[in-house]
Amino acid sequence: MLRTNNMSKKIEWYHDFINKKYKPRKTDLKVLYYFEPSRGVTKEDAIGRIASESSTGTWTTLYELPKRMKKIMATAYKVEGNFVHIAYPLELWEPGNSPQLLSGIAGNIFGMKALDNLRLIDVSLPKEYLKSFKGPKLGISGLRKYFKIYDRPLTGAVNKPKLGFSAEDHARIATETWMGGFDLVKDDENLTSQSFNNFDKRVKLMAKNRDKAEKATRKIKDALINITAETKEMEKRAKFLHNYGFKYAMIDVVVAGTSAVQTLRDTLGDYKMAIHAHRAMHASFDRNEKHGIAMQFIAKIMKMIGADQIHSGTAVGKLVGDREEVLSIASVMRDKIVRAKKGFLLEQNWGNMKQGFPVTSGGLHPGLVPDILDLYGKETVLLVSGGIHGHPDGPRDGAKAVMQAIEAKKKKISIEEYAKKNKELRRALEKWGRLKPK
Ligand code: CAP
Numbered sequence: 395m396l397r398t399n400n401m402s403k404k405i406e407w408y409h410d411f412i413n414k415k416y417k418p419r420k421t422d423l424k425v426l427y428y429f430e431p432s433r434g435v436t437k438e439d440a441i442g443r444i445a446s447e448s449s450t451g452t453w454t455t456l457y458e459l460p461k462r463m464k465k466i467m468a469t470a471y472k473v474e475g476n477f478v479h480i481a482y483p484l485e486l487w488e489p490g491n492s493p494q495l496l497s498g499i500a501g502n503i504f505g506m507k508a509l510d511n512l513r514l515i516d517v518s519l520p521k522e523y524l525k526s527f528k529g530p531k532l533g534i535s536g537l538r539k540y541f542k543i544y545d546r547p548l549t550g551a552v553n554k555p556k557l558g559f560s561a562e563d564h565a566r567i568a569t570e571t572w573m574g575g576f577d578l579v580k581d582d583e584n585l586t587s588q589s590f591n592n593f594d595k596r597v598k599l600m601a602k603n604r605d606k607a608e609k610a611t612r613k614i615k616d617a618l619i620n621i622t623a624e625t626k627e628m629e630k631r632a633k634f635l636h637n638y639g640f641k642y643a644m645i646d647v648v649v650a651g652t653s654a655v656q657t658l659r660d661t662l663g664d665y666k667m668a669i670h671a672h673r674a675m676h677a678s679f680d681r682n683e684k685h686g687i688a689m690q691f692i693a694k695i696m697k698m699i700g701a702d703q704i705h706s707g708t709a710v711g712k713l714v715g716d717r718e719e720v721l722s723i724a725s726v727m728r729d730k731i732v733r734a735k736k737g738f739l740l741e742q743n744w745g746n747m748k749q750g751f752p753v754t755s756g757g758l759h760p761g762l763v764p765d766i767l768d769l770y771g772k773e774t775v776l777l778v779s780g781g782i783h784g785h786p787d788g789p790r791d792g793a794k795a796v797m798q799a800i801e802a803k804k805k806k807i808s809i810e811e812y813a814k815k816n817k818e819l820r821r822a823l824e825k826w827g828r829l830k831p832k
């Protein structure tokens with residue numbers, strides 16, 4: 395032990411966590427934060443506090459320190475304007491423990507009085523840390539192989555209204571979506587197992603209609619059925635889905651928490667099933683650009699744990715998320731090597747981990763398909779929900795209209811031109827045109 399108390403008159407040791415000459419080791423975790431000190435606090439004081447509180451420190455000097463302290467302290471090593479880069483030694487982190495990582499780099503620091511604002515933007519994970527997590531079970535390659543679709547986005551729709559249909563009606567409407575040409579039917583985030591639409595009943599009926607739709611179309615059809623609940627219940631629901639031959643389970647990952655997602659990654663992995671990650675609640679902490687946690691960070695953690703696909707925004711639809719953010723999340727999910735982007739991304743080498751799909755959803759309709767394809771290319775899951783269920787001639791025609799818009803793009807024809815010979819697309823454009831909803 396090192397006795398320290400009487401050696402110094404300092405009461406704070408935050409500056410010990412700053413070293414601008416430090417060169418991060420290959421095994422360090424590196425984090426990028428945006429920060430704004432509160433009044434009377436210098437930048438140095440602020441960054442020392444962030445590094446300290448997120449690793450080993452406390453507010454004052456201490457009587458006794460373990461010898462290893464020096465080795466495991468975080469170091470703030472680079473400041474660019476209001477951005478700070480902090481390196482964390484690998485030994486700070488328990489392998490395979492995602493909540494522990496968040497307790498450190500996304501924990502107490504957000505509440506420090508010395509900071510007016512603090513935003514966790516991204517983390518760069520070394521391969522030594524990554525290897526303690528499983529990543530996506532199927533990923534883009536496994537899912538494309540399963541569907542045998544290689545040349546377009548996977549397509550899906552959420553039944554709308556969000557809640558209210560019985561299990562029978564739900565499955566009947568799903569048939570319309572599948573028959574219109576979509577690959578997936580998705581549950582909404584707040585549909586689980588309510589009295590009017592019981593989970594088991596819904597799964598059974600969905601499986602029956604899926605089989606019929608597969609037979610009629612000779613295409614693979616699947617569903618993103620929501621298993622979100624208490625963790626043990628989620629495991630039961632995952633097994634139930636497996637028994638009925640579904641390839642996916644949907645988890646609302648932010649509300650369920652990383653620990654539960656990690657448990658389910660094991661369960662679903664044993665069944666060779668993929669995780670569709672919905673992200674309800676994310677905007678409570680990622681919407682304010684100055685404070686909170688950026689969505690690309692959440693996407694990275696969820697992919698590390700095992701999400702095969704996660705919602706990533708539209709830039710043109712009804713929900714927040716601009717182009718830069720959307721492309722940052724897409725890069726985290728899809729690129730084997732993520733290139734650093736100032737203020738948005740740190741470099742990340744995913745090594746052998748499979749790549750995942752970004753999912754674009756929220757206020758989309760056929761008239762916005764060209765924008766979405768320009769933004770994402772084909773490597774995405776495209777969810778159009780209100781935008782097919784509000785089609786003047788019903789969801790089957792709505793799904794057809796979306797598929798026609800995708801074809802138009804592939805053929806490099808404008809949707810307006812393509813609509814002349816494709817009634818379903820024409821009818822959709824008559825209702826919505828290229829409207830960007832709010
Ligand atoms: C979309 C949706 C999705 C959001 C999620 C909804 O419906 O079902 O949950 O897109 O947002 O409830 O709003 P519409 P995000 O297509 O009818 O808008 O993908 O941004 O997490």
Ligand code: MG
Pocket residue numbers: 552582583
């Ligand atoms: Mg929804």
